[in-house]
Amino acid sequence: MAESSYAEFDFTSVDLARLRFAFSPVSEAVASLRTLQDPGRHGLHLPWIHAVRPRLAGLDLRLLLALVPLGPYIADFLTPPPTRPLPDIDAELELVAAADPDEAAREASRVPGVNTPPVREFLADPAAGVARAADELRQYWEVALAEFWPQIRGLFESEVLRRSRQLARDGAGAMFNDLHPNITWSEGRLRIRTRAWRRSGPLDGDGMILVPSVFHWPETPVMAEPYQPYLIYPAPGVGTVWSQGVVPTPDALSALIGHTRARILVALSQAATTSILARRLSMTPGAVSQHLKVLSACGLITRKRSGREVFYECSQLGHSLCAS
Structure with missing residues (x-):
């Protein structure tokens, strides 16, 4: 990454x-498509790579892989800005399918693989190409990511809550x-160090969306x-x-309050809802809820409502026990 490559936004x-x-x-x-193409650069994702690679044998991903090559640039119509805080995969795929064909063609013409057969076919009929790309992306999601989305989403929900508070x-x-x-x-x-382009100037009142990511690690892309x-x-x-x-839970804490409640208490070092905890700990929401009642009654956790959701977090006493 070039030291002099930056995007700058005046707020x-x-x-x-x-x-x-x-x-x-x-x-x-x-x-994640880039992660699959260069697994050695993303060693922390190897458990996921080993799990999904055998499943992809029957999928035709030639167009997607051509539009999402390794390197600093991809066809941006594939990643429209999120339109709501808690997005839905079907709604986002509809946005991809509704991309303007002319803009999509301009973006596809800038990818390094512009002379590959999939991209040439895309440029010959951008409207059909956009529809094909959205369909490939839907199939890929179902095979490679749908199963794992709950645990990824749980991480994001906790991060968004923490950053909003900050x-x-x-x-x-x-x-x-x-x-x-x-x-x-x-x-x-x-000021953001980037790989793809340079920019400097005002936002002009548009604001900005901040998006936490798992698969973009360790980079900080900007659109x-x-x-x-x-x-x-x-x-x-x-x-x-x-x-x-x-x-991981301290042995003394597990002996004091039980292993399951110890796991929940340690997991609540960052605020989370019952559903987030259930996904994170591979438990049912009902079981988590019962343990939360006991932990709350003992003064080990606090609860705070945000809209329709209730978030739980370690109390000062809970933090002290986890650190012991």
Whole structure:
């Protein structure tokens, strides 16, 4: 990555008011295609690679792989900006299928594999190419990622809650400077080291979407004009996402409150809902709920409502026990 390659965004108060978090299953699917093409660079994802590679033998992914090559640039119509905080894969795939064929053709013409047969066919009939790309992406999602999405989504939900609290508590500057070494904030300007392009200028009131990612690790891709500006950054805890159900617990804590409640308490070092915990620990929501009632009655966890969801987190006493 070139030291001098940066994207810079000047924020106004309007842009800060329009700053929001979201996450994107389609973006993760597209990024995972690069992981499959270069597994040695993404060793932490080897458990996932070993699990899904045998399943892909029957899929035709030639167009997708041509539009998502290794290197700094991909066809951006495959990763539309998230339109809501908790996106739905079907809704995002509909956005891909509805991409403007002319814009998609311009983007496809810039990929390194422009002279490969799949891309030449795409450019000959962009409307049909967009439909084919969306269909390949749907099939790929079902085979390679649908099974694993709950644990990835659980990581993202916890991260979005944590960052939203940090933004409200400490402000945009502190939050941005804590996201990743590639990302810096100074006096209203956000600077991001990139691989693909350079940019410098205002956001013009469009705001920005911040998107945590598992498969983009360790990079920080940015998208801007002609799309809604958004920044993708590696979510903390990426290295643990494939160890579903494995939560190390102190032996003394397990002896005191039981192994299952100890696992739940340790997992609540970051706030989570009952459903997030159930996915993270491979338990049923009903079982998690029963243990949460006991932990709450003992003063080991706190609860806080956010909209229709209730988030649980270690109390000060709970943190003390986990550290013992």
